[in-house]
Amino acid sequence: MTAMRSDRGFALSEFLVASVITLAVIGVAVKTFDDALKINDATLKLTDAGQNMRSGVNLLVRDLLQAGRDIPTGGIPIPSGAGAINVQRPSPAGWSYAFDNTTLTTLGAVTTGNGLGSVVAGRQTDMITILMGDPFLPNSSVPSPYTNPTTQGFVVKPSSVSTTGPKLSSDGSTMTMGNQSAWFAGNLADGVGPIKEGDIILFKSQTGSAMQVVTSVSSGTVSFASGDPFNMNQRGAANGNITDILGSDMSIQRVLMISYFVQETTPGEPRLMRALNMYPAQALAGVVEDLQLTYDLVDGSTNPVDVTDVPFTAGSDTFTSSQIRKVNLKVGVRSEEKSRSTNDYMRHYITTVASLRNLAYVAEYK
Numbered sequence: 001m002t003a004m005r006s007d008r009g010f011a012l013s014e015f016l017v018a019s020v021i022t023l024a025v026i027g028v029a030v031k032t033f034d035d036a037l038k039i040n041d042a043t044l045k046l047t048d049a050g051q052n053m054r055s056g057v058n059l060l061v062r063d064l065l066q067a068g069r070d071i072p073t074g075g076i077p078i079p080s081g082a083g084a085i086n087v088q089r090p091s092p093a094g095w096s097y098a099f100d101n102t103t104l105t106t107l108g109a110v111t112t113g114n115g116l117g118s119v120v121a122g123r124q125t126d127m128i129t130i131l132m133g134d135p136f137l138p139n140s141s142v143p144s145p146y147t148n149p150t151t152q153g154f155v156v157k158p159s160s161v162s163t164t165g166p167k168l169s170s171d172g173s174t175m176t177m178g179n180q181s182a183w184f185a186g187n188l189a190d191g192v193g194p195i196k197e198g199d200i201i202l203f204k205s206q207t208g209s210a211m212q213v214v215t216s217v218s219s220g221t222v223s224f225a226s227g228d229p230f231n232m233n234q235r236g237a238a239n240g241n242i243t244d245i246l247g248s249d250m251s252i253q254r255v256l257m258i259s260y261f262v263q264e265t266t267p268g269e270p271r272l273m274r275a276l277n278m279y280p281a282q283a284l285a286g287v288v289e290d291l292q293l294t295y296d297l298v299d300g301s302t303n304p305v306d307v308t309d310v311p312f313t314a315g316s317d318t319f320t321s322s323q324i325r326k327v328n329l330k331v332g333v334r335s336e337e338k339s340r341s342t343n344d345y346m347r348h349y350i351t352t353v354a355s356l357r358n359l360a361y362v363a364e365y366k
Contacts, residue, residue, distance in 0.1 A: 056285030064354035068109030070133030075106035081238030090259035090275040108321035114309035172242035229278035290332030
């Protein structure tokens with residue numbers, strides 16, 4: 001006997017139950033897919049930010065590796081003593097930091113800056129200034145002055161110096177470059193620019209060293225007028241200026257002074273900035289919202305580590321910037337946009353260490 005099949009279809013209750021189950025399954029699937037999109041979106045945002053941060057940190061580490069190149073041991077004297085005014089430091093836009101030329105009379109390869117950066121997301125950031133010789137522009141020699149002025153107000157020692165080379169005026173305020181064409185033309189193919197206003201020139205002799213800042217370049221003559229952006233050209237200061245080493249043969253070299261810091265140049269978008277000399281700072285990476293720096297020091301005995309600032313006193317010992325051997329960096333970055341899943345920014349930190357190879361390197365700390 002054949003069973004009879006009902007033609008009445010699904011009951012309404014059965015249809016409703018099936019619909020609810022189907023909608024629930026679809027809802028879970030949609031939610032899972034949406035969460036996956038949000039996670040992928042946040043990951044992409046953080047990855048992009050991380051790549052920017054790594055590029056900026058790589059440049060900072062590269063500059064740290066060059067810190068102290070061709071800088072005299074113990075640093076370079078800066079104007080100090082009677083008649084001296086503050087020597088300015090490359091700083092965030094709108095801020096004005098000065099080097100300590102009251103208790104310290106020399107400028108080392110690294111100048112610390114604990115807490116001198118912007119406050120971002122409730123965190124106080126750090127700053128650092130690096131000094132190095134320009135590795136591309138060639139050094140040159142300047143003759144020692146002689147008591148009898150020659151033409152154009154310049155003085156040379158006729159018996160020992162070629163008349164085609166650079167000549168410094170008797171007070172050190174101007175210098176003719178003579179046959180040093182590379183200082184004016186540069187080699188743009190190698191990224192070497194010509195000497196220009198705002199450049200720092202290091203003068204070194206057997207009796208000491210001094211820095212002056214170029215205020216103008218005209219027809220082969222470089223001027224070092226007072227009132228430069230650094231206040232480095234203080235020939236009236238009691239100590240630390242060019243007049244201290246006049247009277248001996250010198251070498252000249254362009255040096256670079258670079259500061260790194262975090263600043264919100266655009267509201268809500270803090271960036272890692274690099275300021276070369278007193279030229280406008282350049283943004284290296286965004287959105288970087290934290291920069292923390294500590295230093296490992298050496299005295300051959302205690303060798304303190306993770307010091308936040310110098311001068312640093314431990315017991316009866318006082319450490320200065322010339323004893324910095326390693327720089328420990330911690331840099332924080334966030335995504336440019338908020339995550340859709342958390343409605344907050346994604347954050348990532350990178351930590352690394354840079355050894356200052358141009359200083360006396362010590363590989364082990366006790």
